[in-house]
Amino acid sequence: MQDFDYCRPTNVAEVLALLRDGVDSKLLAGGQSLLASMKLGLMAPARLIALDRIPALRSSSEEQGRLCLGAMQTHGELAASPALQAWVPGLAQMAGHIADAQVRAMGTVGGSLANADPAACWPAGVLALGATLITDRREIAADDFFTGLFGTALEPDELLCGIRLRQPRRMAYLKFEQPASRFALVGVAVAQFDDGVRVALTGTSQGAIRLPAFEQALSRRFDPAVLQGLRVDENIMSADLHAGADYRAHLAVVLASRVVQQALEASE
Numbered sequence: 001m002q003d004f005d006y007c008r009p010t011n012v013a014e015v016l017a018l019l020r021d022g023v024d025s026k027l028l029a030g031g032q033s034l035l036a037s038m039k040l041g042l043m044a045p046a047r048l049i050a051l052d053r054i055p056a057l058r059s060s061s062e063e064q065g066r067l068c069l070g071a072m073q074t075h076g077e078l079a080a081s082p083a084l085q086a087w088v089p090g091l092a093q094m095a096g097h098i099a100d101a102q103v104r105a106m107g108t109v110g111g112s113l114a115n116a117d118p119a120a121c122w123p124a125g126v127l128a129l130g131a132t133l134i135t136d137r138r139e140i141a142a143d144d145f146f147t148g149l150f151g152t153a154l155e156p157d158e159l160l161c162g163i164r165l166r167q168p169r170r171m172a173y174l175k176f177e178q179p180a181s182r183f184a185l186v187g188v189a190v191a192q193f194d195d196g197v198r199v200a201l202t203g204t205s206q207g208a209i210r211l212p213a214f215e216q217a218l219s220r221r222f223d224p225a226v227l228q229g230l231r232v233d234e235n236i237m238s239a240d241l242h243a244g245a246d247y248r249a250h251l252a253v254v255l256a257s258r259v260v261q262q263a264l265e266a267s268e
């Protein structure tokens, strides 16, 4: 790994000033993806700006009937959060099944969303929930946030500060794990609201996406049976040594049925 400078600002204004001073910098959250990329030589920033000393990014709050998560809250913290467990238990469960205890202790929701790994769980979760991503300068609907493989709408000098969630009637997430890392080969999140159902899929070659045909069927009747006959196009799925695109497409349909059943059972 190449040498780099390291700094630990204590507020958002300091972070933004550092991001704009012309030094080639990267924000460091939990480091679980960024440091691995640097060790592999895929990235070599001149400076890391650590976000771990900024209290405003580390807590959840309830505002006007919405739950707001801090970008620097870790997967482990959110899995155990009474507020998240009460608000969207399915999302807390999703966080609790990310990777292993070490990754969950360090990795953050903000880092995962900003990284937009096509095998990650949080992008599917926030997309299904129709969450709002709050940055230092604007609010971005989850539908507009993910722009493709490892791509987001964030500007290079933009800080993701939090995630605002409305409360669904039901929500569940289910993934088929790659056994070594526990990343999702395929993951499906479903959320039912009074005004319809949203379904999001992770494991595609373009990152997390919604499945409109599944949403329409489930909005008419929230029952796994209505998904019979629906397909996911294998041309949109990732393919690698762990699984081919046709297998992933098949898994996506199977998981979609199961996750609806899981959401129904969880709310009984």
Ligand SMILES: Cc1cc2nc3c(=O)[nH]c(=O)nc-3n(C[C@H](O)[C@H](O)[C@H](O)COP(=O)(O)OP(=O)(O)OC[C@H]3O[C@@H](n4cnc5c(N)ncnc54)[C@H](O)[C@@H]3O)c2cc1C
Residues within 6 Å of the ligand: 026, 027, 028, 029, 030, 031, 032, 033, 034, 035, 051, 071, 072, 097, 098, 099, 100, 103, 106, 107, 108, 109, 110, 111, 112, 114, 115, 117, 119, 120, 121, 122, 154, 158, 159, 160, 161, 181, 182, 183, 184
């Ligand atoms: C073995 C292993 C297994 C994993 N399994 C899973 C899994 O099953 N499911 C899953 O979802 N994830 C999984 N992950 C990924 C894990 O969730 C990481 O925590 C996550 O991808 C990155 O979060 P981080 O906080 O470590 O971010 P970092 O690695 O610190 O940063 C990632 C990127 O986001 C940028 N960034 C970070 N925070 C911000 C911010 N607030 N604003 C703007 N940009 C920011 C950084 O500059 C960097 O480019 C796994 C990781 C490993 C190592």
